Amino acid sequence: xxxTLVASTQIALAQDSDAAVRGKxxxxxxxxxxxxxxxxxxxxxxxxxxxxxxxxxxxxxPAALEDxxxxxxxxxxxxxxxxxxxxxxxxKTELSDKEIDDIASYIAVSSRAGN
Amino acid sequence: MxxxxxxxxxxxxxxxxxxxxxxxxxxxxxxxxxxIHAYRDHFSYIKDQxxxxxxxxxxxxxxxxxxxxxxxxxxxxxxxxxxxxxxxxFAYGGPxxxxxxxxxxxxxxxxxxxxxxxxxxxxxxxxxxxYIDLYNYIQERGLKVWVDTPDPGWGSPxxxxxxxxxxxxxxxYRDHFSxHCGMEVVLPDGEILRTGMGAMPTSDSWQEYKHGFGxxxxxxxxxxxxxxxxxxxxRLMPQPEHWRNGxxxxxxxxxxxxxxxxxxxxxxxGMIGEPWxxxxxxxxxxxxxFAEAANDFNEEExxxxxxxxxxxxxxxxxxxxxxEGTTLANWEYAKELMARNIPxxxxxxxxxxxxxxxxxQIQKSSTPYESAMRRNITxxxxxxxxxxxxxxxxxxxxxxxxxxxxxxxxxGRGGEAVFQAQRxxxxxxxxxxxxxxxxxxxxxxxxxxxxxxxxGNGFGAAKGNSPQQxxxxxxxxxxxLEENAKLGYGDYRAPPILQDDVADQYSFNNxxxxxxxxxxxxxxxxxxxxxxxxxxxxxxxxxDLRGALRED
Numbered sequence: 001x002x003x004t005l006v007a008s009t010q011i012a013l014a015q016d017s018d019a020a021v022r023g024k025x026x027x028x029x030x031x032x033x034x035x036x037x038x039x040x041x042x043x044x045x046x047x048x049x050x051x052x053x054x055x056x057x058x059x060x061x062p063a064a065l066e067d068x069x070x071x072x073x074x075x076x077x078x079x080x081x082x083x084x085x086x087x088x089x090x091x092k093t094e095l096s097d098k099e100i101d102d103i104a105s106y107i108a109v110s111s112r113a114g115n
Numbered sequence: 116m117x118x119x120x121x122x123x124x125x126x127x128x129x130x131x132x133x134x135x136x137x138x139x140x141x142x143x144x145x146x147x148x149x150x151i152h153a154y155r156d157h158f159s160y161i162k163d164q165x166x167x168x169x170x171x172x173x174x175x176x177x178x179x180x181x182x183x184x185x186x187x188x189x190x191x192x193x194x195x196x197x198x199x200x201x202x203x204x205f206a207y208g209g210p211x212x213x214x215x216x217x218x219x220x221x222x223x224x225x226x227x228x229x230x231x232x233x234x235x236x237x238x239x240x241x242x243x244x245x246y247i248d249l250y251n252y253i254q255e256r257g258l259k260v261w262v263d264t265p266d267p268g269w270g271s272p273x274x275x276x277x278x279x280x281x282x283x284x285x286x287x288y289r290d291h292f293s294x295h296c297g298m299e300v301v302l303p304d305g306e307i308l309r310t311g312m313g314a315m316p317t318s319d320s321w322q323e324y325k326h327g328f329g330x331x332x333x334x335x336x337x338x339x340x341x342x343x344x345x346x347x348x349x350r351l352m353p354q355p356e357h358w359r360n361g362x363x364x365x366x367x368x369x370x371x372x373x374x375x376x377x378x379x380x381x382x383x384x385g386m387i388g389e390p391w392x393x394x395x396x397x398x399x400x401x402x403x404x405f406a407e408a409a410n411d412f413n414e415e416e417x418x419x420x421x422x423x424x425x426x427x428x429x430x431x432x433x434x435x436x437x438x439e440g441t442t443l444a445n446w447e448y449a450k451e452l453m454a455r456n457i458p459x460x461x462x463x464x465x466x467x468x469x470x471x472x473x474x475x476q477i478q479k480s481s482t483p484y485e486s487a488m489r490r491n492i493t494x495x496x497x498x499x500x501x502x503x504x505x506x507x508x509x510x511x512x513x514x515x516x517x518x519x520x521x522x523x524x525x526x527g528r529g530g531e532a533v534f535q536a537q538r539x540x541x542x543x544x545x546x547x548x549x550x551x552x553x554x555x556x557x558x559x560x561x562x563x564x565x566x567x568x569x570x571g572n573g574f575g576a577a578k579g580n581s582p583q584q585x586x587x588x589x590x591x592x593x594x595x596l597e598e599n600a601k602l603g604y605g606d607y608r609a610p611p612i613l614q615d616d617v618a619d620q621y622s623f624n625n626x627x628x629x630x631x632x633x634x635x636x637x638x639x640x641x642x643x644x645x646x647x648x649x650x651x652x653x654x655x656x657x658x659d660l661r662g663a664l665r666e667d
Contacts, residue, residue: 033247033269033499041491041500043479048503055512081149085515086506088157088209091202092150093143093175093223093243 023106066110073104120194120216131192138184143175156209158519168211173219183305189644198343200242200274206521208610213648233258237322242273246497260351261495263288268497273347283492286565297321299346303640322348340646359442360434360465364427372530373456386445388434394557395427523569524604543598618651
């Protein structure tokens, strides 16, 4: 099943903009270490950010950001620039406004593809 | 929230900002409240208070030449600078400066991995490179060297090393500052210095011989304020072919002494990676009778109850890097030595795995005993999995760790010294009424630095998150540091709000160390513009700010 999901995302990315491709690279680099779908360290089921959102939203929203359909660039900007709980804010030298737009483009694709 | 640098008018500040924009471009000078927000310490004890350590602005250079230009502008306008690399030094102040109103020099855009050599085993990087970046660079190219990473991998090898940070593999690599080899520094007057063989323009050995010729000033740039480091070399551990672990347990409390002696011997012969000590009796703390004995340091009673429960008093998990054969031989030798020194010692073989470990092997230990060892960091795999400690978890679903601070004291690297520290820390915490962090007879050291033990005694000591509670907690931490120092326990690292307090305690010969550093500081940086107050080193220009953060 994992391969099918990866393939469907790749097809969706190929059909989408360069922005989504850039966004995936940036997501993998800057977001996925905490908010990715993989397991956490030391046998934990989820990475810390994903786990935190699972507790916060229960079944009302997906825990993994890549499955969220409500994350526009504006919404992501609020969390990235302000920080949220134990996630500190990110500076523009780390993540530019344009890169946030790219990440939003990627998440729009990944959530559509059922990644 | 906007703040100005100390003793700088709005007009001068505006002029300086224009000059900075001409150097790096408008896009990379940050002055708005919204942008400055990300340069605050997210975990600060003094957040939103009038003395919060907020910069006046931030500037993001992309080259050494731009850093030089920024330093010269700062001298001209007498604006204090505070440089950050990736800005993730959380628990030790994050990106926040020592002086409110400093100009933050954000080096994140200087993020080039300049060289990695997996035959001569070194890297040369810029400050904006993170451990994750360096790891990815190595993996993408199939290079056979490891990164020795601290727990969160988003930090910078340069920033971490300069704050004397640590890792978790073999001893020579765990001490990140000692593992550096050669640095490039922009001095307070804007000149560029290279240390070690970097001082010889034609040398091919910058990352292989750190001493060069004559006095080596490299140490001044670690926890110092003598320049802005723009490049740094690091020795890298070659990727081993095999990894193995194993557990040693001992029955009696006093066995810890011989256990530590034996581990020290193996460590200093280079036969083991970081040993992970743990107490074997924590489960008994729910038993009132045992808890009373443990808090009273009643060793005879503790031993009796440990024996009755069939539990070991102490555990140490050992790990070995090498080939399958050498790791097995070293483990067998460790067993032989331990058995020779400690009656009743027991061993449990762990896992024996070819390197690199698979993702599954990294993520989940199948060791036939409960392992405290965090597998990814023992394998040089940086990540952020550890960040669960700061945030929302099943055990803490409605709050997060808003005050994140890490205090660790140096303790003698021996079992008796640890016992003494346990008693001292317990006594101090009783006197200071710090039951939330109550060291007792089960507390163990960490052996992050090969040649020394550290014991935690102030992590997350806040008793709540209101401004007054944070203030009270900070006051308590200051008292803790004072009391520790009276008994010889000094901290290795501290956030800006406590750096004066820690520096005070290194007081031999009327604080000659600090006086010496300040003499140098005033000579090298007459305007005092580079990180004034860092590590308690205050230049004359800002001397009136010494200890100012102690005033509530």
